[in-house]
Amino acid sequence: MTSPYILQMSDISKSFPGVKALQNVKLDVKKGEVHALMGENGAGKSTLMKILIGIYTADTGSVVFDGEKLSISNVSEALDKGISMIHQELNPVPEMTVAENIFLGREPTYGKTGIVNQKQLIRNTKELFERLNITTINPKAKMIDLTVAKMQLVEIAKAVSFDSKLIIMDEPTSAITDKEVAHLFDIIRSLQKKDVGIIYITHKMEELKQIANTLTVFRDGQYVGTDSIDNMSRERLIEMMVGRELSHAFDKEHAARHEVALEVKNLTKEGKFYDVNFHVRKGEVLGIAGLMGSGRSEILETIFGVMQADAGDIEVNGQKKKMRTPKDAINAGIGLLTEDRKLTGCFLPLSVRDNMIMVNINKYTKNGIINQKRIEDDCEDQKKKMNIKTPNMDQLISNLSGGNQQKVLIGRWLLHNPDILFLDEPTRGIDIGAKSEIYNLIFELAKQGKAIIIVSSEMPEVIGLSDRIVVMSEGYQTGELDRSDATQEAIMELATRGELIKRKTS
């Protein structure tokens, strides 16, 4: 009798510079089983999957696939062995047809001529669609003309078309409707009958009971546990996912009740978030919690004028404000530390000095000419205050570590001295030392009377820093918690409630 397992990954570790992404994790998937893989953002799910399909190479550990030791170095090798993956982000070639996309790189040809047999291509696609009971998509349609949901179905069909023994599905239902979810589940069940193993990554707990047999939970790059889905209650699962001890870095006094600095009323951005209401007081830290895609960052960006609200009001110090550009928001006394340091924060080719002064150049300009001396003094001042490690201000910011880059960007806003500061993932990807320094800085700023809004995927961070927490789920505001009531379990409960609201409203 052969092994019941299609995949056995054991003792897998993977480090990136400064981060241990995975530490001795394991994952065993049986033939014909749907194995759910869960964990918060950054728990290491994607890294493990990328190791499995050959995008990354593991530092340690072994992978046994279908009874043989697997060592692959690229995606096409993985496909040859019988592992395919449906990615969360779709990568179609938009100007090509559905059939061409599905059989890209393995088109049927007339003998060895290299000329594509179009008829055969369409026929193969039709057969595939019949097998999967997909009736609403024309194989000759261009990808660009399909809805996102249909593209997702094509992507699923493509993964199935490899006749793989193991299919990885990374949040396959994030873009499709209930009807299509039911269809997907039918497909999955028929695959199960053929002994295909499925690794199913999702944030949606509702789906687990419907489709999964077994569940493995990762947390902070570590293996937490595996169990049958029937033994798994929602409460136990949440505890497994977030059950970290609270960091003792947060010794915070409760904020005094000052006047409201910023208030949003019924703020709506179609497709991103709906009917959001909250306020933040001077001296207060407001947290916005939620999973990825819950609309957290978009709320900040909308208030800051990066995108325009479709409805609702923004009031700063009691006065209604229109934010057409970030400049409007800056003039109203708001600063935004963006979520992605490299993409929207740093000017990578420029010096630490130029990075720091960019919001605030006007202050140093007299008769059109910049006063270098005053810049030097102010930058040195920030360097000292925040303990920024850089040999000098001429150093390129790209040579600094992530934590120090982040401090430079915070310094950029502090030089401008806004009354209201938005911090989106202020400690993402930085080391523990820099983290606690940034926490202390946040408390210090609040004490000075600044109103602060924090968005973070790390729950202990949101809980530790915030006086109050607004929880978002799939674009809806599902609740607000006071510091005294805020536990990871309570937040997770609210953060996964959006589906229910969505179903009610649609």
Place this chain on the structure above:
Amino acid sequence: MSNLSTVTNNTSDAGLHKESKAAVLFKKYGMLIILIALIALMTALEPNFINSNNIINIVRQMAVIGIVAIGVTFVIITSGIDLSSGSVIALTSVIVATFAQEGTYPLIVAVLAAVAVGAATGVFNGFLIAKGNIAPFIVTLGMMTAARGLALLFSGGRPIGGLSDSFQFLGQGMILGIPVPIIIFAIIGIVSYVLLNKTKFGKYVYAIGGNEQAAMIAGVNVTKVKILVYSYAGLLSGLAGMILTARIASGQPTAGTMYELDAIAAAVIGGTSLTGGIGTIGGTVIGALIIGVMNNGLDLMNVSSYWQQILKGVIITVAVYIDARKHKKK
């Protein structure tokens, strides 16, 4: 201060000191060293090269390209491109020539016309790029074709002669023994250096090229700065066209052909990065001089112009290769 952050710092410091002093020096002054080496080589092969008349001749010849290249440097730092400079030179040339006829307008009118024509084409480019969100390559390619057509249309395809002596002085005259084009080149170089390094505008130019999204979030009016950058590049092309017209003493609808490519080459050889955010005025001036020294030296040595083009192509490619390697290291 925690131990962890100290460790991180030390490693990043160590990374900085890994390079030898020579490497750092070469990174900073590499193109200047190459320029000097090139001059030494040319002198060794052809002793006439180093005489002062020849050197002044090189700089005078390069003044036109150098001025255009300075404008193009601003554009490339914002990670844009300007292909229209050569045609704008031609358009300016024929229009300026009509305002510089002997015994018509005072000199200042011709100068203002050059500035106005150049700046107008730049505003047009900048507006389409920044407001219309059209790729700079396409917009300036269109302008390159259209401005050349306008120049031919305006002049009927013929050169326009009969320029006043005072106007010709701008291209042929000397002040204190220094040719006027060199003086204008130097003034533009200094003004541009101040603009790029000492003003808010200059910082914004680097910021947009370094990270346009981040610049927007830092409150930079990206649209306005981009329009100003293309306008300034156009303006400098206009001035270059004026000097060229005065030097050759006629308005030429075919003037400046391919100058845009020499200007881009000068900027790139001088270390301006096509990915944006990196570049200096000094580097571009050196880049322009390298091209000038090559052209002149190879001419003196009677190297065929075919070979000259091949060599120029090789040098540009090598310069970009060095630039790409510099970035890859990070």
